[in-house]
Amino acid sequence: IFHARSYGFRTGRGAHDAQMYIFTNLNKGKKGITKRVIELDIKKCFDRISHKSIMDRLIAPAHVKKGVFRCLKAGISPEFPEQGTPQGGVVSPLLANIALDGIEDIHPSVRYADDMVIFLKPKDDAGKILQKVEKFLEERGLEISQEKTKITKTTDGFDFLGWQMRVKPSGTFHCKPSADNHRKIREKIKAVVNSSNYGAKVKAKKLAPIVRGWRNYHKWCDMSDSRDSLWFPNKAAKRKFLIEKKMNRYEAVELCKKAFPTVRTKRFGHTMVTGTKSPYDGDLVYWSKRKSTLYDNHTSKALKRQNHSCEYCGLMFNCDESVHLHHVDGNHDNWKLKNLAAIHQSCHQQIHWSKPKGKPRG
Numbered sequence: 001i002f003h004a005r006s007y008g009f010r011t012g013r014g015a016h017d018a019q020m021y022i023f024t025n026l027n028k029g030k031k032g033i034t035k036r037v038i039e040l041d042i043k044k045c046f047d048r049i050s051h052k053s054i055m056d057r058l059i060a061p062a063h064v065k066k067g068v069f070r071c072l073k074a075g076i077s078p079e080f081p082e083q084g085t086p087q088g089g090v091v092s093p094l095l096a097n098i099a100l101d102g103i104e105d106i107h108p109s110v111r112y113a114d115d116m117v118i119f120l121k122p123k124d125d126a127g128k129i130l131q132k133v134e135k136f137l138e139e140r141g142l143e144i145s146q147e148k149t150k151i152t153k154t155t156d157g158f159d160f161l162g163w164q165m166r167v168k169p170s171g172t173f174h175c176k177p178s179a180d181n182h183r184k185i186r187e188k189i190k191a192v193v194n195s196s197n198y199g200a201k202v203k204a205k206k207l208a209p210i211v212r213g214w215r216n217y218h219k220w221c222d223m224s225d226s227r228d229s230l231w232f233p234n235k236a237a238k239r240k241f242l243i244e245k246k247m248n249r250y251e252a253v254e255l256c257k258k259a260f261p262t263v264r265t266k267r268f269g270h271t272m273v274t275g276t277k278s279p280y281d282g283d284l285v286y287w288s289k290r291k292s293t294l295y296d297n298h299t300s301k302a303l304k305r306q307n308h309s310c311e312y313c314g315l316m317f318n319c320d321e322s323v324h325l326h327h328v329d330g331n332h333d334n335w336k337l338k339n340l341a342a343i344h345q346s347c348h349q350q351i352h353w354s355k356p357k358g359k360p361r362g
Contacts, residue, residue: 002097004276005104008113009093012279012287015161016220019175020272021110022160025119028171032154035167038118038126039158041148042100042137045114046092047084049099050141057098068095083141099140106132117160126151163221175221175268177228185214189233193240200241200252204259207237215263220270234260264297279318288316298335299325302342311341312351324348 002010007018026032051072058065071091072084085092093113104111107129109118118133120126134144152158157166162181166174177185192198192206211230215223223229234256241252271290279287288308302311302325309316317323326341326348327334343351 001276001278002101003104003111005109006097006101006111008111008115009097012277013273015112015217016270017272018110018112018161019163019220020268020270022117022165023173023175023268024272025108025110026154026165026167027173031171032167032173033169033171034122035154036120036124036126037152037154037158038120038130039148039150039152039160040109040116040118040133041145042114042116043143043145045100045142046096048142049083049085049096051082053140054095054099057101071095099142103133103136106136112161115161117158120151162217173268176223176225177218177221182227185210185230186233189230189237193233193237200244200247200255203237203241204255207259208261211259212261212263215261215265219263219265220268221265222267223265230260284316284318287318298337298340299323299342301337302340305337306342310343310347312343312347315344317344321345326351 005021007013007015007021024030026035051069054072055065055069058068060068068091071086071089072095074086074089085095096113100111100114103109103116107118107120107124109116118129120129130144130149137143154165154167155169157164159165159178159180162178163175164178168174188210189207192203192210195203198206218228221228226232237259238252238256241247241255242249273290274286277283277286285308303317303323311326322345323342324345324347326343328339328341331339
């Protein structure tokens with residue numbers, strides 16, 4: 001079992017859990033205004049992990065170990081035959097988690113794969129903590145990047161996982177999309193809007209999942225700033241849509257609404273995963289109930305009404321299973337609760353493929 005404060009590339013855990021953990025450590029009640037953080041950067045982490053350190057720590061059957069060993073050797077650099085994980089390999093994040101597991105015990109911290117933030121109280125000696133980290137990494141063939149690792153006052157702010165986090169002079173913890181993250185979403189939107197390969201309707205269809213995904217990722221942040229509301233990209237898209245022939249102002253506005261769908265936001269409203277809970281510990285009740293806290297509005301209400309189980313097959317939801325909202329009467333404009341059923345993705349496919357009559361089985 002990996003450490004409770006390791007959130008990267010683990011089923012049932014994610015960036016929002018890491019975000020909430022930072023909030024709980026730097027909020028007003030925890031005197032976050034008096035603290036500092038070490039923004040730890042590991043130099044070429046995936047390229048320099050020692051194969052021996054991974055194999056020594058891997059607890060698995062012999063045939064699995066053999067497969068992992070082959071994966072390690074498949075993506076090696078000729079210069080470093082005993083180091084590194086396969087470039088772009090799906091197993092690389094897991095191998096990094098195996099190698100780095102336990103670094104969280106050195107000092108209160110939060111880790112997402114090779115990205116890590118260490119919390120420092122006023123009396124904590126940053127030098128001694130970094131020495132312990134260096135020793136830990138050295139045993140695994142890794143080292144700290146002296147150029148990128150820095151100690152920052154929480155009042156000055158720091159970037160982590162696409163967010164800019166800062167404690168205000170009032171002591172309130174503040175989180176919003178980082179400047180770099182915002183630049184990337186603007187570039188993605190601009191690439192679609194300025195493309196000459198699509199018409200306005202196709203552009204709106206392509207923009208919607210991009211914008212919705214970005215807003216969903218940041219929905220637990222403060223999104224009140226006009227920059228974060230994507231006001232300017234929205235207006236730029238509208239101007240571009242109006243250039244098209246037979247496109248009036250009303251149609252352009254409606255297309256922009258589709259291209260920039262709204263997402264309900266609530267600062268730090270995410271429910272953090274409990275302790276060392278894992279989807280593989282067999283506690284289906286916990287993970288099924290947790291599902292209802294991760295969804296908004298109709299899906300959450302349907303899950304609670306169904307006692308957190310699938311309306312079609314009756315089985316509970318695992319943490320990695322997608323919850324689909326099925327309209328019982330087939331009318332997607334009917335959003336009455338009695339017409340909605342929260343079901344597994346596979347059950348949803350089964351319903352539409354077999355075209356059953358009447359309501360799904362309860």
